[in-house]
Amino acid sequence: MRSRATAAYPDRMRATFDLRDRVALVTGGSSGIGAAICRELASHGAHIAVNYRAGGDNARALAAELTRDGRQAECYGADVSKPDEVAAMFAAVHDRWGRLDIVVNNAGIEEDRELAWDDDLDLDTWRRIIEVNLFGSFVCSREALRRMVPAGRGVIIYNTSVHESIPWAGHSAYNASKAGTSMLMKTLAQEAAPHGVRLASVAPGAIKTPINDDVWNDPEGRKDLQSKIPALRVGEPEEVARTVAFLASDAASYLTGATIVVDGGMMLYPAFQHGG
Ligand code: BGC
Numbered sequence: 001m002r003s004r005a006t007a008a009y010p011d012r013m014r015a016t017f018d019l020r021d022r023v024a025l026v027t028g029g030s031s032g033i034g035a036a037i038c039r040e041l042a043s044h045g046a047h048i049a050v051n052y053r054a055g056g057d058n059a060r061a062l063a064a065e066l067t068r069d070g071r072q073a074e075c076y077g078a079d080v081s082k083p084d085e086v087a088a089m090f091a092a093v094h095d096r097w098g099r100l101d102i103v104v105n106n107a108g109i110e111e112d113r114e115l116a117w118d119d120d121l122d123l124d125t126w127r128r129i130i131e132v133n134l135f136g137s138f139v140c141s142r143e144a145l146r147r148m149v150p151a152g153r154g155v156i157i158y159n160t161s162v163h164e165s166i167p168w169a170g171h172s173a174y175n176a177s178k179a180g181t182s183m184l185m186k187t188l189a190q191e192a193a194p195h196g197v198r199l200a201s202v203a204p205g206a207i208k209t210p211i212n213d214d215v216w217n218d219p220e221g222r223k224d225l226q227s228k229i230p231a232l233r234v235g236e237p238e239e240v241a242r243t244v245a246f247l248a249s250d251a252a253s254y255l256t257g258a259t260i261v262v263d264g265g266m267m268l269y270p271a272f273q274h275g276g
Contacts, residue, residue, distance in 0.1 A: 016251040020045030023097045024248065025090075027080050027140055028107030030055030032209035033159060035062055036237035037104055038073070040245045042066045046102065048073040049093045051080070053107070072097075080107045080136030081128075090143040099151070102248045103144040105137040105181075106159040110211050113170045126173040133177035134184065141188055141199075149195045155248050156192075158185050158201040159240070162263050165203070178203075182259060189257035198256040200247045205263025207235045230273055231264030 024041045028034040029050035035058070038048050048066055050073060052059035059075040066073035074096060078085040094100060109132050114121040141156055148154025163171065164178040182201060189199040206225050208216060215221035216234050226232050240262050246252055247260065261267050 013251075016253075017044055017245065017249045019102070019245070019249060022046045022101035022248075023049065023093065023099050024102035024104065025049040025051060025076075025093055025100065025144075026104040026106055027051040027136070028053070029104075030059035030062060030075075032211060033204065033207060033237045033240050034104075034106040036241035037106060037159075037244050038062060038066065040238065040241035041102065041104075041248060042071060042073065044245055044249065045071060046248075047071055047097060049089075049096075050075045051089060051107065052077055053079050079132075080105075080140055081131040083139050086136075086139045086143055090140075090147070094147060100144065100147045100154065102155050102157070103140060104157045104159065104244060104248075105140050107136060108133045108159065108177075108211075110171070110174045112173050115170055116172055129173035130177050130180075133174070134180045137181050138184055141184070145188065145192060145197065148197045149192060152196040154197045155252075156185075156188070156197070156199045157244055157247050158182075158199075159244070160185075160201045160203045160259065162203055162205045162261060162266050164201070164259070165267065185259075186257050193256055198252070200252070200255060200257070201259040202240055202243050202247065203259050203261045203263070204240045205229065205235060205261070205266035207237055207240055209237055228270055229264045229266050230268055230270050233264060235262065235264055 024046045026034055026038050029038045030052035038050055042048050050059045050063050063073040063075045076089045078089040109129055111125050144156050158181050160181050161178045163175045164182040168175055185199050185201050215225055243260050243262050
């Protein structure tokens with residue numbers, strides 16, 4: 001016979017990961033890790049607001065896929081770096097559901113591959129990366145906090161990167177945007193903690209998404225990438241999404257201001273893996 005404790009445990013676990021009736025907004029939700037996060041949060045019962053900038057068709061198809069069993073999903077087009085568009089999007093989400101429990105700052109771009117002194121380095125691109133990845137995360141966080149602080153509850157999650165810590169030549173804007181987002185998260189976590197709002201980051205390593213398909217589709221690129229990953233494989237978007245669901249859930253109720261790295265060991269100094 002199963003003991004009472006053994007039988008009760010799964011129920012308690014299910015309850016802490018339950019996101020039923022909660023409303024989650026995922027920026028850049030139409031593809032890659034963002035789409036996986038939408039699916040994962042929906043699988044725990046959350047209603048989903050799928051934000052997109054360019055991927056309207058994908059976002060609509062995803063929302064249609066997620067709308068079932070009493071769960072709803074809607075699409076919201078907005079460029080996260082444009083404060084007016086972001087304000088309108090948050091207002092529309094609030095009008096639709098009357099609450100906002102989870103915001104995932106996932107939208108991001110990675111376009112630079114030049115050294116700082118290269119003539120090819122385009123300052124507009126540099127600025128745009130900071131505007132989308134860092135300023136965009138701030139603008140969305142501000143709109144989220146304006147609703148979550150008065151409600152006395154909410155979770156804001158940032159999809160950063162191992163490059164919030166690891167320097168990566170040729171990607172100065174991207175790295176700076178991710179390191180900046182890390183400090184943004186910690187500062188806002190300090191501000192919001194007394195109000196019952198938690199903030200946290202997930203920092204992925206190399207994940208199979210369109211952002212880096214040029215590298216992992218190329219045999220040489222993939223070999224070089226794998227030499228940097230002790231687990232010897234590129235991660236799947238779902239492996240990041242499951243961590244986001246944990247952070248968003250009551251299972252992480254005492255966790256704020258922290259970053260969880262999901263990288264197959266990329267941060268473990270793989271160059272030293274075999275001693276020498
Ligand atoms: C980047 C990927 C890269 C990975 C590990 C991520 O933040 O988006 O392109 O492969 O970091 O370097």
